[in-house]
Amino acid sequence: MSAAAIAERRFLQQQRCRILYRKSLKCVLDWAVHRDIFYIEAEKTRLQFEANRDLQNLETIDRLLFEGEARLAKFQHPDPYIVPWCPGGSKYARNPPVPPVIEVVNDFGRESSH
């Protein structure tokens, strides 16, 4: 494989690793709501990632990434925290604005133009 292809593959692996770390921290935050417990568990997660910091073999890294993603999939919280006003949250698009085309005419029973 050419050097550029190897560099590209490493870049993609680093990106996958960062996204895996992000998802695992969010998963830990879903489970460990109390902040002091979260910090302890997040530190443990970080140590797991740091243990594999200096690997060079592309195949090993790929295999570890797949295993990590599989382990993360088992730990997903059934009711994860989603910010309410962001897509997927309970308050997202709760009161959308009425389009200005629609006009409410209050004539209080005078039955003017029905």
Add this chain to the structure above:
Amino acid sequence: MRHAVRALHSCVLRRLQVQVQLDLPLKASVTPATRWCRRMFSDEAHATHLDRGEVVARVLDVVKTHPKADPTKVTESASFQDVGLDSLDTVELVMSIEEEFAVAIPDAVADKISSCPEAIEYIASHPSAK
């Protein structure tokens, strides 16, 4: 008799047309930063973009209070690597920024934020950052 009615029914329906006139105002200005929130949902209607000075101050505070960041090197145009953070620390820092401003950044976008000005730009252009 029934076939005739049905034939007449379909014949009439094929000829009838309802004129639809949409006079909804079209959004004229779409910048790349606001393209994803173009729809007329409540977060765009009740958009409360934060004041830029406040965003800068709060983002720099979050960066300074990260345990592995060097507070003296934190400036408005510093990248997170200049401050002394590696890539996993950057992930943690972006999560802290998300929690500070109560936003949810999608994973693909969050991966690209790797410096203070990018973070400030994202939060300042987010319609529902608190």
